[in-house]
Amino acid sequence: MKITSVTPWIVEVPVAExxxxxxxxxxGARRSRQYVFVQVETDEGLTGWGEITTxxxxxxxRAVCAVLRELGPLLEGQDASHIEAxxxxxxxxxxxxxxxxxxxCVVSGIDxxxxxxxxxxxxxxxxxxxxxxxxxxxxxYTHFPYRTEPDEAAAEAMVPVRAGYGAIKTxxxxxxxxxxxxxxxxxxxxxxxEQRGVxxxxxxxxxxxxxxxxxxxxxxxxxxxxxxxxAQRLAPYNxxxxxxxxxxxxxxxxxxxxxxxxxxxxxxERLHTRFEFVPIFENRLADFVMPDVxxxxxxxxxxxxxxMAEAYYIPISPHDASGPVNVMAGAHVVLTVPNFYRxxxxxxxxxxxxxxxxxxxxxxxxxxxxxxxxGLGISxxxxxxxxxxxxxxxx
Numbered sequence: 001m002k003i004t005s006v007t008p009w010i011v012e013v014p015v016a017e018x019x020x021x022x023x024x025x026x027x028g029a030r031r032s033r034q035y036v037f038v039q040v041e042t043d044e045g046l047t048g049w050g051e052i053t054t055x056x057x058x059x060x061x062r063a064v065c066a067v068l069r070e071l072g073p074l075l076e077g078q079d080a081s082h083i084e085a086x087x088x089x090x091x092x093x094x095x096x097x098x099x100x101x102x103x104x105c106v107v108s109g110i111d112x113x114x115x116x117x118x119x120x121x122x123x124x125x126x127x128x129x130x131x132x133x134x135x136x137x138x139x140x141y142t143h144f145p146y147r148t149e150p151d152e153a154a155a156e157a158m159v160p161v162r163a164g165y166g167a168i169k170t171x172x173x174x175x176x177x178x179x180x181x182x183x184x185x186x187x188x189x190x191x192x193x194e195q196r197g198v199x200x201x202x203x204x205x206x207x208x209x210x211x212x213x214x215x216x217x218x219x220x221x222x223x224x225x226x227x228x229x230x231a232q233r234l235a236p237y238n239x240x241x242x243x244x245x246x247x248x249x250x251x252x253x254x255x256x257x258x259x260x261x262x263x264x265x266x267x268x269e270r271l272h273t274r275f276e277f278v279p280i281f282e283n284r285l286a287d288f289v290m291p292d293v294x295x296x297x298x299x300x301x302x303x304x305x306x307x308m309a310e311a312y313y314i315p316i317s318p319h320d321a322s323g324p325v326n327v328m329a330g331a332h333v334v335l336t337v338p339n340f341y342r343x344x345x346x347x348x349x350x351x352x353x354x355x356x357x358x359x360x361x362x363x364x365x366x367x368x369x370x371x372x373x374x375g376l377g378i379s380x381x382x383x384x385x386x387x388x389x390x391x392x393x394x395x
Contacts, residue, residue: 111298
């Protein structure tokens with residue numbers, strides 16, 4: 001079965017249609033959200049779907065899609081079942097430019113689509129191809145709308161809790177991202193923003209009670225002293241982890257934070273491939289890791305990272321802030337992973353994904369139900385994609 005084409009899709013969905021309750025994206029004036037999907041077609045009529053969906057958005061999306069277009073001649077005619085060979089063929093094609101970041105995003109989208117094709121060809125769900133399920137479903141943690149007032153934030157936090165979620169995540173300092181964006185400048189936070197964030201977490205903990213796990217995301221925005229101070233101030237509220245306290249470029253900075261804070265540390269969404277996780281494991285820099293299946297190298301690489309983490313008894317909790325393919329690709333892997341904590345979803349209500357797919361994503365009591373349909377178990381709606389494709393991207 002040969003690959004005949006690789007098509008990148010950039011799909012832009014209005015926020016009113018594409019964002020529902022369960023996301024922090026209420027700060028700023030975003031009116032639309034983009035998704036990047038990868039369509040791989042074969043000469044036997046099977047089509048596989050992958051996803052990339054980079055952040056912060058449009059520029060990065062166009063960049064990785066341009067690379068995907070250039071890869072066509074390298075992949076066309078290749079045997080679609082040779083997933084490992086194709087992974088390395090693409091990965092090593094960029095060895096002089098750099099095999100992380102944009103390269104692994106591209107690898108991820110192709111790899112996920114090839115696993116989807118392989119499952120369809122064999123009539124099996126991907127998790128069966130990875131060794132079979134070790135649990136009946138996939139426990140989730142989720143986000144909720146950010147609010148600047150503690151009582152309003154606490155009320156929003158209760159929405160997913162009442163829906164059956166046992167773990168929720170927020171960035172209580174999210175308003176600081178308005179002037180700072182997602183770029184690192186001085187790594188500091190205003191005294192007002194810091195106190196507001198602490199008050200928000202205090203109110204959330206009081207509202208949800210001691211049993212619900214509250215995860216805190218720092219979005220890799222802070223320098224070492226600021227990250228240490230924030231983690232220490234939040235520790236009395238029994239936060240489950242403090243995520244990405246410093247930017248990912250310096251393992252030494254992470255070590256400094258790790259040595260000074262009482263909270264558990266989670267990192268990994270900005271790390272690419274098993275190679276960048278080696279220092280995390282060997283230097284004991286994190287309690288949890290959270291690679292993103294659409295950025296770190298796809299299904300093949302997520303499974304390898306999980307197995308590496310298992311050797312250190314570190315739980316894996318894949319990052320997901322994108323679309324339905326991201327969710328399902330990660331879910332298939334973690335169904336087979338013993339050392340699994342929870343899978344992230346960027347919203348509590350996954351119903352907004354239904355417009356993209358032929359089978360709705362099903363959540364029951366805070367856990368994703370994964371069917372036995374072959375491959376990913378979902379297929380994207382081409383008519384919907386065509387109706388929302390950015391000009392020049394798609395087919």
